Amino acid sequence: MRRYRLLAVSVLGVAGILLGVLFVGNINGNLVYFLTPHEALAQKADFEDGRRFQIGGLVQDGSVVTTDEGLRFVVVSGPAEVPVAYRGSPAQLFRPGIGVVMEGAWDGDTFRSDTMIIKHDENYQPPDSAEGEPGDGAP
Amino acid sequence: MTSVSRRLTAVTVVVMAGALAAALTAPPDRLQGNLQRLMYVHVPAAWLAYLSFAITLGASAGWLWKRRASLDRLASASAEVGVFFTGLTIALGSIWGKPVWGVWWTWDPRLVTTAMMFFVYLGYLALRRATLDATVRARRSAVFGVLAFAQIPVVHMSVVWWRAVHQPPTVLKPAAPTIDEWMLAALLLNVLAFTLVYVLLLRTRVRLAVAEETYDAAHDRAAGELAGQAITTPDYRKEFPNHV
Structure with missing residues (x-):
């Protein structure tokens, strides 16, 4: 005992x-599972080129461009924005305005990423519903 | 099968059928489409994991207070069912995560704490097998069953406290649920159906434990009698005939 x-x-x-x-x-x-674009820019000195981490934010409307190897778009949270070069095929739910968590590393001023995770919100509505546009409440 | 069991089974089957119909006829999500229907099994499975471990907590505390063997059996049975549903939650979450998030697994706080919960309660089940003494086993696992519950609020709040890819709670949160009412109705019906399945599994497991104990006791008694008959005083004159 x-x-x-x-x-x-x-x-x-x-x-x-x-x-x-x-x-x-x-x-x-x-x-911290991911940094916001604001934090990522503020702590840029701590993450030299090539050191991997994750950035989470919303895909800026009208910023998505298809490239040879994948996509280019801008991840935003508030006023801070980070240009992302993503290599690979986009996730099924990827669209402007949705939340994403991108894994990768700085390459100059661009965030070079090879892993995309979609962060959807906790609101569930039928397609014809006017309540809550995609991306509301995401990071 | 008693009449209670039979009625409970019948009710469970009917509610399960209704819940399945509701899950299939509820409107699809505007963003995820039909993939969102996985919520109707993933969320009830997670709810059952919480519920099972809460019952284990209650029964463990009850055992420490009243020292009744039935409470130990209840705690054990509930933990077993809970571990099963925790595993199911992780598996279903993974299946939902792949098409929607894009990954089977990620080191998200909710996923990590849920996996931790799974392993801690596997540890509870392992602890129960670590001794043959029923009282020692009951005491140890009761203490473990009470302590282990501390992590369940952490699992639930992980999505609120830390940054996560897993979405925050839709229903179990301070504000009103942010979900279409038909979807919410289907979800609650599925939670009810899963809870009935839990009650059914729990009853069956407790009765199995009682049957096992009765069998073991009878077996031990029989073995004791047999062993008693086998022991005879050695007749050394017969074994050593030349001994003077």
């Missing part, structure tokens, strides 16, 4: 420390 209590207390202790590190320490920002 004594040994068991010791085990329980140590397990609790380890769990407590882990949770503390998780919430307070933020583990060098590794918990």
Whole structure:
């Protein structure tokens, strides 16, 4: 019984420390699943060319251009915008105005990406509904 | 099969049929089209995972308080069903994620915490097999069953607390649900149907546990009697005839 209590207390202790590190320490920002275009531009010095990370934002209306290897478009959040060169075929739901999380690295001022993840919102409406346009509430 | 079981099964089958019809006839989503129908199985499966582990929490706390064997069986049975539905949630989420997000898996907070929940409750089931002593097993797993529940709010709130690709809650959130009312009705009907399936599975699993315990007890008794008969005093004069 004594040994068991010791085990329980140590397990609790380890769990407590882990949770503390998780919430307070933020583990060098590794918990942040993606950076917004604003943060990505502000922290550009931390991510030298070639270091991979993820940018999440909305696909700017009218910015999508098809290229030989994929697409070029601009990811925005508020006033900040990042030009993205995406290599590959677009995801099924890709369209101007939708949320995307792009994985890749800086190449000069362009974000060169090879992985696209669509971030849709939590609003579900039939096609003829006027409520909520695509992309509302996305990052 | 008792009459309660039979009636419960009949009701479950009827509600399941209704829920399936509702899931297939609800309007498609404006953005995802028919792919959004996966929500009608993914969300109820996730709901059942939460529910099962909540029942495990309640039964574990109850065992620590009342020390009743039935509560231990309930906690164990619910955790088993919960692990199954957690796995189902991850699998269905993956199938939904591939066409809609573009990936089967990504290191998103909701996905990671759900996988963690899956492994922690697998650990609960492993812990139950770590000892043969029924009381020790019940006590250990009751403590584990209470502690492990701490992560369920984290799983649910992960999409709110951290940046994620997984969308935030549609129904279980402070504001009104942001979903078409027909879709919401279909979803709630599916949640009800899945809950009935859960009750059915849980009852069956608890009764199986009772049957197993009865069998084991009878088996042990029989083995004890047999072993008793087999033991005789050795007749050393017969074994060592030349011994004086």
